[in-house]
Structure formats: C-alpha cells, structure tokens
Amino acid sequence: MPDFADFVEKGDEKPASFASDDNFAAGLLKTGSPKCYMNMKNYFVLQFRRIERKLTEAGIHPFPGILLAGVAFVAISAYLFSRTAAADWIYALLGFFVILKLGDANRNDLLRSIFKRKDYYLIRVQENIITALPFILYLVYERTYLMATGLFLISIPLAAINTRQLWRFTIPTPFRKFPFEFIAGTRKAFWLILAACFLTLKSIQVENFNLGVFSLALLFFITLSYYFKPERAYFVWIYSANAKGFLRKKISTALICSSILTIPVLVMLCMVFPENIPIITGVQMAGYIFLISMVLAKYSAFPYEMNIPQAVLYSLCLWFPPALLIVIPIFFVQAQKRLNPILE
C-alpha cells in the first residue's frame, strides 16, 4: 500500500509508488464506482493510521492513547459545562474552529488533485462531520439541541471553504512593529481571538464572572500557541545579541504584545466585576508568567520542537503553577545553551 498518509501530510508530489497503484488509479476513473468508495474508505483508514503513528512516535501506545484522549475530552467537557452557563457557545465555537482547520488549502489542493470533484466534497463533508461528532454528541448529551443541530449543519457547507481564500487578504494586527510571533499567530488564530472577545462580551452581558475570566485565560492560551513551533535558525541568527539579550528581546516583545491583546479585556472585566479585581489581575499575571515560560521552553529545545520531557514539564506547570519557579530557570539555562552556538 503506498504511503498516502505521508503524501497528504507533506503535500509533496505524488510518489511514484502511489502514482503507479493501478487499483487506486482505476478507482478514480469513475465517480461513485465501488473502487472509488473503497479509496474513500482507504483515505479515512489512513487518517486513522496517521493518528496511530503520531501517538506511537510520541511514545504512547495507540489504544490507551485514544482511550485516554476520549476520557480527557469527556472530563474537560463535563468540567466546562459545570463551570459556565455559556459552555454550549464555547463548545460550538470550538467545534467550528476545529472543522475550519480542515479547510487548509495545502491539504485540500492535494485532495482535489487526487479525487473527482464530487468525491472530494463527499470526503470533506464526511471528514467535517466525523470531526464535529464528539462535540455534537456531547451537546446532545447536555440537551443543547439547537447548538448541536447548528454545528452539524454548519459542518456541511464548511466543506467548500478553502482557508487560503480567507487569508489572501492581509489581516491587520496591532503588532505590526513587533514582528513576528504575535503577527503571524494572531492571523492564524484570528477566529479564536474573536471568539474569546465574544465570550468576554457575553460574560459582561450575562454578568458571568467565571466566563469573563475564562475568556481572559483563553486569550493567553491562544498566545502560548504562537510559540509552539520553532522558526528557522536564520531568524535567530540575524539578531546581533547574545543568548541572554535575545531572550530578553523575545520576552519583552511577548509581554508588550500580550498586553496589547489582553488589557482591553482586563479593563472591561475590572470595570464590570470590581469586587473580583484581585482574581482578574492574578489571572493576568499568571498569563504573563506562563507566556514567559513558553518563550523559554520554545528556545530550550531550539532548533527543534519541544520534546516530550519539556512538554511534560510545561504541562505539569499548567496543573501546578508553583512548579514554574523551578521550571523557568531550567528552561532559561537550556535555552541559553541552545542559542549560544547560533548567536555567538
């Protein structure tokens, strides 16, 4: 069997072995033919295999890994619904953005070139529904039928969305003078930021403090994601600073940009919930500290992505924030070691 999964993932040219697969090619000849459906089935089986591979590469056995992910999904969902009245909105929006991710132009261009037009849309619709299904099922379980139906219905037309079309135009950001993480990150997570702001407004409208704090924390979580992937070494090399100076610049940029993004939300929450100002400012401070540790964590593995021990260490801090007191210096020393050969 040719490695279709890698083919889709990498977006490379069609591998020779794949191109010469007569069964596959024959299946493409006639839309709706049994072979064509077999290939569509193969596509989904291979997507499942990709997930298995990723778990295996991360050192997790697929079966307990998937089981654990399912349990975690239900646990987080239950927690969310127990904490806020607007959980159905958060849930529906989350589902929406996850589906939107599947509309990425690179992978879809490749699928378009392989499958007939009708089959392509069939695959995309099925893919969207499968992805939305856990969210829909939990919304049904929580008896929020309107949201569940809405999410189901929106997942069908979203199959026609090609996200490249959405970013052909330049999305303006307030971070123009502070390249590059917040500029690129905000453009990529544009919808998610809008959703967080919507939740802030909703929290004010329904006077739900927990939802307001959640929206502030969500904004910080979004900014953490800007630092997941390392840039190419060249973009570190260009700096005329030593490792310490470089990290100082990156951290100060992160703090300035995150303040630009979160302070309007912070101010609004403080005005509406003045009795909870200490909690709100506490969340803001915690957000800053997590952001600093994320910047350091990123460069502690540079030029590679964060490895499992680093990710575990970081996750530990999310559950037990005082651990940051130990973890931040560790990341800082590691980051200096990683950056010195490039910057000196």
Add this chain to the structure above:
Amino acid sequence: MISIKGLSKSYGNKQVLKDINLEFPKGGVYGIIGENGSGKSTFFRCIAGLENHEGAILSDLPNLKNELGFLQTNPDFMSRITGWEYLKLLCIARDINDDDFERQNIFDLPLAQYAETYSTGMKKKLALLGILLQHNEVFILDEPFNGVDIHSNIIITEIIRKLKSCGKTVLISSHIFSTLSDNCDVIHLLKDGKFVKSAGPDEFEQLNAGMREFAVGNSLDRLNIR
C-alpha cells in the same frame, strides 16, 4: 578582512569542504563558482556561523556575524508575515529603528502582501532589501541573480558596485559567469570541496574558457543536433 583557516565540513561520512585556507580583504567583491553540490552554500553558511565546522574564520570586525548580511539561495519566510513586517524584523534584530521602507523599496515590492505569496524573484529581492537595510559591513549573496528579472538584475549589479564603492566586502556565488566577471575583483573556483583556482580580472576570460571546455567539451556532438 575575513580570513579562513583550515575550514573543513562534513555531513556524516561525506566531506563537503576540505581544509580551505582563503582570505577576503576588506572592500573587495569576490566570486565563488563551482558545480552544483561543490559546497558553495555550505561554505557561505560556515562563514555566517550557521554550520558547525572545523577550522577558524577570523575577521577584523568585533563580531563578524553581527555585521554580516546573508542572502540565502532560497530565502524563505514565516507564514502570514508581510514584506513590510519581514523588513521590520530584520531591522529590529540589529537594533535599527527604521520603518520608512516604502521609500527604500527600490524593487517596488508589494510590501503589504504576505511574503510567502511572493514569486521566487520577489522573495530574493525582499531578502536582499532586508540585509541592505541592516547596514552590514560584509555581504554574502548566494546566487543573487537567480530567478530575478532583467530589470532587477541591473539594479542588483549596481547595488554591488555601490557596496564596493562604500568599502563593503561582498562574496557572491552565481552560475552565470558574466554576472561575476562584471562585478568581481577575484573569482575562486570551488571543486570537490577545495578551491582549485583563483583568478583576477585579467584571467577571467581564460577561466571562463577553461570551464566551458571542461563542462561542454565534445559532449554536444553526442546529441547529434542538426
């Protein structure tokens, strides 16, 4: 002055650069030629400090890396960053407080567009503009003419002349001999990881003829073109 002493570089068992000793005096334009895979880009990356290597790269500058502009063969850009923001990043990296990029945009690049959507030539011009805005003392231009239109080729040639007149040191690689012979003080021929010949302007013609003979020879006769 950049002085290279005993530079060697290997990727696994494959030795790409073999004990290179070379000097690039300040204010000169130096061409590096060689076949694909001869080690030109690796040589440049070693000078820039982007590759670990054996041997030493010395300079009379306090920190060569901080005054070096490196135009890579295939410059690439982060996704969803405009040309303007890329230039700003390069300036910030060198503590240069400049953002009047529209005025300095000699290539008429669409700076408000995402750089990743630029064509090959536009990407090269944007990367070149970036290192020019950094006011570097040394420039490494890895195939600067590749994929660039004629109009911009002329501009790049003039930029190199301007840099030379300002006393900057420029190292260029190119697969088009004329682009080097028009601009360089010395051309060095890299072959199998070693510099096998260095030629001044009066020897360029001879070097070109020798290369043509080596590359083409009688091989075209085998094609039986009529």
